[in-house]
Amino acid sequence: xxxxxxxxxxxxxxxxxxxxxxxxxxxxxxxxxxxxxxxxxxxxxxxxxxxxxxxxxxxxxxxxxxxxxxxxxxxxxxxxxxxxxxxxxxxxxxxxxxxxxxxxxxxxxxxxxxxxx
Amino acid sequence: xxxxxxxxxxxxxxxxxxxxxxxxxxxxxxxxxxxxxxxxxxxxxxxxxxxxxxxxxxxxxxxxxxxxxxxxxxxxxxxxxxxxxxxxxxxxxxxxxxxxxxxxxxxxxxx
Numbered sequence: 001x002x003x004x005x006x007x008x009x010x011x012x013x014x015x016x017x018x019x020x021x022x023x024x025x026x027x028x029x030x031x032x033x034x035x036x037x038x039x040x041x042x043x044x045x046x047x048x049x050x051x052x053x054x055x056x057x058x059x060x061x062x063x064x065x066x067x068x069x070x071x072x073x074x075x076x077x078x079x080x081x082x083x084x085x086x087x088x089x090x091x092x093x094x095x096x097x098x099x100x101x102x103x104x105x106x107x108x109x110x111x112x113x114x115x116x117x
Numbered sequence: 118x119x120x121x122x123x124x125x126x127x128x129x130x131x132x133x134x135x136x137x138x139x140x141x142x143x144x145x146x147x148x149x150x151x152x153x154x155x156x157x158x159x160x161x162x163x164x165x166x167x168x169x170x171x172x173x174x175x176x177x178x179x180x181x182x183x184x185x186x187x188x189x190x191x192x193x194x195x196x197x198x199x200x201x202x203x204x205x206x207x208x209x210x211x212x213x214x215x216x217x218x219x220x221x222x223x224x225x226x227x228x
Contacts, residue, residue, distance in 0.1 A: 006159075031214055042205060043160075043218040050214050058215065090159055094216075102209030102216050103148055108159035 003027065006091050006109035012117050013078065013085060021076045021112045023091035030096035032074035033106070036060060037088040046089075049074055050096050078114060086115050123206060123219040131227050136193040138222040140206030141186075147211050149182055149189050154203045154221075163191075163204075198228045 004025045013019045023032065031050050035043040045058030049068040063082025068074055074093075078085045092106040123140045130136055140149070148167045152160040166173045166182045166189070173180045179192040193200055206219040 004159075033216070035218070040223075042220040043207075045215060045217070048214060088157075092160075096214065101147060101211040102214050103211075104209075105150060105162040105165055106152075106160070106207070106216060108152075108161070110159045111157070113157070 004091060004093055004107055004109035006089075006112050008112060009110070011112055011114045013114060014117050016080045018077055018079050019114070021078070021089055021091075021114070023074045023076065023109060024072055025074075025093045025107070026072060027093055027107060028071070029093035029107070030071070031094045032068070033092040033094075034058075034064075034066065034074070034076045035090045035092065037090060037111075039088075043090065046076065088113050123204075123222045125222060126220070127223045127225070129225045129227065130196060132196060132198055134196055136196050136200070136224055136226070138191050138204055138224070140189045140191070140219050142189075142206075142208050142217075142219075143187065144208075145210060146184075146208040148209045149180075150207045150209070150216075151178075151180060151189075151191050152205045152207060152218075154205065156202075160205065193224075196224075196226045198226050200224060201226050 007022045033048040034046040037043050044060050047066045049055035065077045089112045091109045094104045094106050150165045151163045154160045164175050164180050166180050177194045182189045203221045203223050205221045207216045
């Protein structure tokens with residue numbers, strides 16, 4: 001079945017530690033996204049990538065880093081610089097049709113809950 | 118930045134009633150989408166309406182879009198307990214591949 005897989009489902013971070021959240025898709029989508037969701041809140045964009053080896057900062061990129069070395073994979077690293085990392089992290093993907101902008105539906109993974117020990 | 122503001126923030130209705138939630142946005146868009154999220158899960162796409170459309174239906178869902186007022190509404194008819202979830206609007210614009218989400222409406226359908 002095609003879809004987006006996020007792992008792990010739950011992750012715990014110690015102070016000063018970097019942690020990496022995995023996101024893999026087999027939908028052959030060009031564009032991938034990372035969102036952060038705090039309890040009872042909407043989604044805020046962290047980073048997005050339209051194509052391999054390219055990515056852009058979203059609205060809350062500080063304390064996070066990403067890479068896009070393969071079309072299928074878009075891992076998110078939560079660095080020690082992110083002082084309030086506890087949140088639910090969602091990865092999404094969509095086809096990218098050149099010139100049309102954000103014009104397609106998003107496919108989401110099941111999320112990773114990150115907590116601080 | 119949060120493009121969409123949704124109201125109400127929370128809504129509680131009886132099974133069989135209709136549920137209406139609204140979304141307002143700030144900038145020019147080329148489409149508006151509605152998503153559903155069950156607690157602790159990812160979002161599921163419900164319906165997409167393009168800026169040149171005024172109304173769209175999908176099963177028990179009806180979406181309207183008023184670009185002059187920069188607002189949209191989602192109507193769920195004959196609600197069921199299984200419709201209990203949070204509902205989010207999201208907007209997409211030309212010239213960017215960013216999708217901006219609203220703050221969501223938490224719907225509770227009582228059996």
